Amino acid sequence: MKFSSIIAFPLAALAAVSSVVGTATPTKKGVDIIKARQFNPRGLVDICAALDVDLDIKLGQKDVIVGRLDVCLCLEALPNFLEAHVVAAAAVKLVGADVVSAKINALLNAAHNKKSCTYPQHYKAICSSDDPCGWDCTDGFTAYPATKPTQCICPTGKTVCNGKCGDFSHGCASPVPKSGKRTLNRLEY
Numbered sequence: 001m002k003f004s005s006i007i008a009f010p011l012a013a014l015a016a017v018s019s020v021v022g023t024a025t026p027t028k029k030g031v032d033i034i035k036a037r038q039f040n041p042r043g044l045v046d047i048c049a050a051l052d053v054d055l056d057i058k059l060g061q062k063d064v065i066v067g068r069l070d071v072c073l074c075l076e077a078l079p080n081f082l083e084a085h086v087v088a089a090a091a092v093k094l095v096g097a098d099v100v101s102a103k104i105n106a107l108l109n110a111a112h113n114k115k116s117c118t119y120p121q122h123y124k125a126i127c128s129s130d131d132p133c134g135w136d137c138t139d140g141f142t143a144y145p146a147t148k149p150t151q152c153i154c155p156t157g158k159t160v161c162n163g164k165c166g167d168f169s170h171g172c173a174s175p176v177p178k179s180g181k182r183t184l185n186r187l188e189y
Contacts, residue, residue: 046117048117049111054067057094066087067087069085071085074127088100121152123137139165
């Protein structure tokens with residue numbers, strides 16, 4: 001067997017495999033690679049309900065009523081609610097955030113008026129007893145359609161720049177991360 005035939009066979013096999021591997025991932029024409037890799041926030045699905053109940057917690061063998069919850073609340077807002085609401089914060093001091101969070105979560109899921117709410121991008125939730133899934137558009141966006149809106153759009157004539165809708169006559173600059181100035185042993189911002 002000649003030395004050239006020993007090398008020719010593996011090279012032919014390598015060429016065949018590399019041509020198959022190279023085309024194994026199809027590419028789409030017209031896809032903007034930069035846009036495809038950018039962060040694109042999506043809408044949110046949340047559970048909301050209007051609560052009008054006593055918040056009772058178990059302390060040892062006793063059930064203690066900490067106070068009354070008369071509020072419209074969504075699960076997404078629960079961590080902030082535990083800090084900001086007087087009754088919830090008092091319960092957290094007694095038994096801890098995990099126990100109170102689980103209790104309020106159970107109250108929300110058991111509420112007769114609970115709703116699964118779908119929110120669009122650029123929204124701000126406005127939970128009320130009349131409409132637990134209420135929302136309004138932020139960042140210059142407008143609710144669309146005008147009656148029974150389902151999304152927030154940037155009106156005609158305006159442009160979106162860094163997640164905000166508005167008039168940007170001087171173009172849209174890329175956001176630049178804030179640089180820290182160095183001190184002897186740490187970064188300051």
